[in-house]
Amino acid sequence: MSEPSNATDPAIATGHSRRGFLRDSALVAGAVMAPGLLAACASGDDEAGGPAQVSEVRIGLVLPMTGAAAAYGKSAYEAIKMVLDDVNANGGIDNLGGAELVPVLKDSQTDAQTAASQTQQLVGGDVLAILGSIQSDATAVASPIANRAKVPWICTSDGARKIVSRGFRYVFQPAAYTTGAADAAVEWLDFIGDKTGVRAERIMVMTEDAAVAVELANALEAQAKNRGFTVVDRVTYPAREPKASRTLVRRAKAENIDVVVQHAYTPANAIAVRRVFQEVGYEPLGVVTATGGHSSASYGKELGDLADNTINTSYFVPDVAAKIPRAKELNDMYKTRTGADLDHVSGTNLTAAAVVVDALQRTRSASRDALRDALEQTDLQVGDGYWIIPEGCEFDERNHNTRQVYLVSQWQDGVQRVIYPEQYATAGPNWPVRK
Structure with missing residues (x-):
């Protein structure tokens, strides 16, 4: 399994469905980009109403690369990075002019307070969204920081109810409740x-x-x-x-x-x-x-x-690939990359990345608010894009996925x-x- 290096590595740049209510509402297009949001310059929607032109979109990752849960963190990183690499290899985010996805990795050290401090660093930078953190207790502490800064936080395999019970608009939970x-x-x-x-x-x-x-x-x-x-x-x-x-x-x-x-x-x-x-x-x-x-x-x-x-x-068992062709394809890709099958943790981290990629492909502006709006409209079936866990993903009014089953x-x-x-x-x- 390849491990992420430090910031010198150029690949790591240091209840009810809402859709029924929003179905007829268009996503906010051409939202004003927050100052310093992206390292790359975006031209915004062109005069003909085309997508914003962005060279890269930076995605924060808060994962336990050291400490008791390090094995989980490393497999999660590989799954997320595999999705981002595959998107980049296939032309990037079409809706944003072929933007490349760049992970910005922070080590939570399997510690909630460290996860919080790493999140504080990320929201003050130029990431468009954050994925994290495998540990529900750490996510419960770190995600409010992202929410206050209006940076979308997408839970990976964190299923505690308390994470989304506080009504945060910028915190999304694709995984089923624990x-x-x-x-x-x-x-x-x-x-x-x-x-x-x-x-x-x-x-x-x-x-x-x-x-x-x-x-x-x-x-x-x-x-x-x-x-x-x-x-x-x-x-x-x-x-x-x-x-x-x-x-x-x-x-x-x-x-x-x-x-x-x-x-x-x-x-x-x-x-x-x-x-x-x-x-x-x-x-x-x-x-x-x-x-x-x-x-x-x-x-x-x-x-x-x-x-x-x-x-x-x-959430996920490699054996289910026998029933879901897309799961077999992605599991084979992951196994070639790491020598291991996708599992409960890497599989759910892969689908967390799937949610972000899907939303980016539907938004027309590289802004945090536009991404949040696109996330609210998520409607993924098994086999769509990189989503491979039964029975898909659709967020309710708490931004919790109502479809996923164990x-x-x-x-x-x-x-x-x-x-x-x-x-x-x-x-x-x-x-x-x-x-």
Whole structure:
């Protein structure tokens, strides 16, 4: 995997749909460019009403290139950069006179306050928009800075509700809510219980102690109870000490829990907790995980056969390419570039870039306000442009994507296979895991 260099690298220049309301409104054309917005000079719309002529459009990226989430940041960068490079190789942004897309990378260092300070630097410069930051807690702190400066912020894989619950006009969330992972996990447990007659009656909800994990645990507990499951325990362990989950796994074994519904943010934590299950000698009917590190390629690579049968909910699984031709094309492109498949994080970062590219292709002015207006009008179907995640993208009045759904997958023979929803399934589930 190629890594971004520092600023000396010339490739890195240091509810309800709104569309129903806006459908008949034209985008603001020829908006006045803010002073210093672009390093390149734009001529504005020509006298015949043509597009603005811009040599380049600079896009800020706030990603964790170092720290605990560095693996996510690097794969995200590669996915975004791949989209920008492909656009440039095919003539740039036609609607802006063939403008080249230039990433301006800032390292959040897997730290919310650092993400905020890096965002402050970007909004004071010449970026047209910012993509970031993989971590919901960091985005919750950094995105208000972009909003105050009227710079569009496009979330990458950040799905916390609090990000868009504040009514910010310049903050957009293409990813499904994190709590949707809980909904999908419990919905699948209900579905598979009815289909096979093997129902998980007793559930333990086990997550890390981070804020987004607590939000997820709340949703898991509520959804499980709503669907008639008995939540015997809801427990947490320190995210910095995943092996501390040993006591909780022992408790699950002693209480004969049917299913542990788990969340671990990083691949390292997901791997560590799965090994704890092995050490304790506990195999429930199934381990169902709600997004996070279990969907990463390293989970399967590091654990080998031990990864098999883990069930996970995530935004994107490479296996879905069998059902979506455009996903196969872009996954092959990414694999040629990095040696790895797209996954939950890189796939959603790719589609965040897809949203920006689509909006730029529809705006007629290289201004932040014009881009925001175009983002509000987003209407992407699966396979449009670079969008490859079911079921597309359309923003509601909070600028949250109302279309995206979670996929449920299972590790089988070292590969993640989509097992739900049925229209995207490429394999049947191995259920129950404990025979």
